[in-house]
Amino acid sequence: MSTSDLTTDSRSNAGTVELIQFLQGNVKDRKVLHRILGSDTWYACVVESRTADANAIDLELMITEPNVKLDDDPWFDFAKTWCESGIVAPTSKATLISLHGVDVYWCTGRAIVRAPKDRVDAVRRAILEFAVAERELVAIEKSVNSSWDTLEGDVPTAFSYGEGNVRDRAELGKRFQKAISLQARMSRIVPLIVQPAQYPPTLESQLHERMRERLRQEDRLEVLEGQLDIFQRVYEMCGQRSADFMVARTGHILEWIIILLLAFQTIMAIIDYIPSSTTGT
Numbered sequence: 001m002s003t004s005d006l007t008t009d010s011r012s013n014a015g016t017v018e019l020i021q022f023l024q025g026n027v028k029d030r031k032v033l034h035r036i037l038g039s040d041t042w043y044a045c046v047v048e049s050r051t052a053d054a055n056a057i058d059l060e061l062m063i064t065e066p067n068v069k070l071d072d073d074p075w076f077d078f079a080k081t082w083c084e085s086g087i088v089a090p091t092s093k094a095t096l097i098s099l100h101g102v103d104v105y106w107c108t109g110r111a112i113v114r115a116p117k118d119r120v121d122a123v124r125r126a127i128l129e130f131a132v133a134e135r136e137l138v139a140i141e142k143s144v145n146s147s148w149d150t151l152e153g154d155v156p157t158a159f160s161y162g163e164g165n166v167r168d169r170a171e172l173g174k175r176f177q178k179a180i181s182l183q184a185r186m187s188r189i190v191p192l193i194v195q196p197a198q199y200p201p202t203l204e205s206q207l208h209e210r211m212r213e214r215l216r217q218e219d220r221l222e223v224l225e226g227q228l229d230i231f232q233r234v235y236e237m238c239g240q241r242s243a244d245f246m247v248a249r250t251g252h253i254l255e256w257i258i259i260l261l262l263a264f265q266t267i268m269a270i271i272d273y274i275p276s277s278t279t280g281t
Contacts, residue, residue, distance in 0.1 A: 015064035015112070019047035021056045022132045034128045039188040044128040059131050060086060062112040063120055066101070079105040079112045086110035097210050100203055106130075106211065108138060119203060126207040130215075133192035137220060140186055143178075144227050150175065151234060158237035161245045169242050176235035183228045186221070193217045 020033065027043045036042040047057050062082065064075070076096070083094035086109045094107040102123055103114040111131070115123045154172065157165055193212060198205035212218065 015062045018061045018063065019050060019057050020059040020061060020128070020131075021045050021047050022058045022135060034125050036129050036132050036192070038133075038191040042132045044132070058109070058135055059128075060110045061124070061127065062110075063124070064112065064114045066103075066114050066116060075103075075114060076105075079103070079114070083107040083110045083112055095214055097207065097214055099207055099210055102203070102207065104207070104211070106215070108134070122202065122204040123207060126204045126211070129192065130208055130211045133189050133212075133217065134215060136185065136189045137193070137217060137224075140182055140224060141220070143182060144224065144231070147175075147178075147231070151231060154238060155234060158234050158241060161238070161241035165242070165245075172235065172238050172242065176232075176239060179228060179231040179235055183232065186224055186228065190221065193221055 018033075021044075022036075023030065023043050023045050024040055027045055030043070030045040033044040033046060036044065044059075050057065062079075064079075067073075067075070080094045080096075083105045084092065084107055086092075086107060092108045094105045097104045097106065101116065102119060104123070104127065105112045106127075111127050113120070113123050113127065154175065157168070157172065195209075195212075197209065
């Protein structure tokens, strides 16, 4: 599929902007740019218009053609500014990757490419495969980073569980489920990030590999794995303490029921004995 075949948001002297959404499942009614294979199958689909659903846009990709390259080429300043002005993460810093006459600026939610026409399709595929993994990785990182305060508040429960914690039992269960869900989500993107080097190398494979290295995806994946292990261990300990306490509490209740039944039985026996002893006297 060539650039001219794509539905675009705008065309200007700066370049062609493609609005892209990453989807799973049924996409038969959507225009698919690229099918991304991993543990799950993702589809990079065209968003027809920015006004249709702004929240549906996962990536804005601008395609530009190269002009005469000079040391003071204004394209780099324009590309960096455009990339960093995205609404998804406007404070992010753009990253430049240059390879075999292709220049790519990447920022969360936005990318701009300068490449000859015959290389655009390969470059686009590399960016889309990188972008879907980066999107999932960033989402997991944000979820983990927003949960540290909650985890610190739950650490004492992993050591000591009492009657006052029973009302929080359901919430602890939800947090444990969330930690496991994040681990499963992370595991599904591993095949998109940890890949063997392709031989013979192609522009697409080299650019994809360079972007993964520049954004340190594998290192971030290892950090996330360690962080999620901490979450899992804490909430497993909380669950164990909770289960032990509930079993002990149930045992105590049964003990008191037995004591009360024995006491009742003793009282009834005494009551039965008193009339018979009076009659004998």
